């Protein structure tokens with residue numbers, strides 16, 4: 001086809017069809033004129049390449065060619081509508097190879113960031129979405145109107161499986177609901193996965209009987225797909241309820257694969273490594289996109305940031321990501337496009353938190369949240385059990401909307417934590 005490179009894909013009057021097109025929003029900086037750069041992005045991510053092609057039939061270009069329908073040079077934003085026919089349903093890597101593929105490396109493009117993706121019903125429905133979702137996770141735990149209290153075992157690695165299980169038992173006994181492996185613990189020689197799973201689940205069952213409360217442990221199964229499946233099946237067989245996957249390192253398609261096995265396990269998404277491409281505000285892929293895709297492929301609960309803790313992520317960004325996970329609509333334009341029955345994913349606030357953050361954290365992110373404490377619990381001056389109590393006391397106060405200032409004195413462990421961390 002001749003002349004494809006002559007701005008033939010730009011149509012600012014075009015009204016996208018949200019039922020038949022995938023809409024991608026990009027931040028774009030280039031040495032080329034803005035519209036020309038947008039055109040080149042649209043071509044390379046769909047039917048074309050750097051030159052016109054004799055092999056591209058005009059009828060195919062008409063059917064599969066995308067449309068650049070929004071250009072705003074002042075804020076460097078471009079929106080492109082891609083016909084659904086360009087994509088294989090149920091194949092996320094295929095979609096990302098187009099919308100988040102070659103275009104990041106094109107010479108004339110200085111910076112490019114995939115800010116948002118909006119997907120039509122047919123595409124969304126080709127994935128499973130969460131098996132449990134927010135309501136399902138709450139149902140398993142029998143916790144209705146307050147944040148779920150979680151802890152990460154610290155040190156990240158180094159405890160034996162027995163030490164890990166004993167520590168988990170102690171935390172549960174002192175008020176923690178869910179406890180997780182850290183992202184770099186899988187099955188090292190000092191703490192084998194199977195040993196850990198057996199010992200932890202045995203003690204979880206014991207503590208559930210003792211306290212009358214539902215608990216779960218989040219086992220990190222991150223690895224090659226066959227390894228992940230084997231470990232997930234083992235957890236299920238032993239009576240476990242939840243597994244953790246490092247969704248960036250291992251890939252969203254592996255999450256999709258695991259979800260399709262229908263094991264009846266809650267899938268917890270850790271996002272270690274995401275900042276390699278989400279942190280630069282001008283280049284890469286936004287965490288919002290990652291979160292939407294994680295929900296689509298079936299993550300039940302996902303790390304999204306804290307605003308107040310140790311990891312980068314502005315208030316506006318984290319609030320928007322959590323909205324995209326929890327609400328039943330995907331974006332903010334007038335044609336309210338919904339998730340078509342795909343369940344919501346529970347956001348997780350984790351990273352550098354201590355009980356002194358709780359009031360501000362819940363004010364910003366709300367109560368529909370899993371709140372995880374690692375260092376801010378095990379680093380308590382009186383040890384992990386006191387740390388767990390302090391966190392539980394804090395959660396109780398925030399869920400009852402009581403002020404820490406007025407009430408912390410009656411909660412000695414919380415009082416101590418506030419004195420220590422401020």
Ligand code: CAP
Pocket residue numbers: 152154156182183270271272303304305306310311348349350351352353372373374375376
């Ligand atoms: C938290 C954590 C998590 C981070 C990751 C850690 O521990 O276990 O991996 O939350 O960040 O090792 O840092 P601390 P995010 O409570 O000791 O900080 O949740 O933002 O992806």
Ligand code: MG
Pocket residue numbers: 152182183
């Ligand atoms: Mg961690």
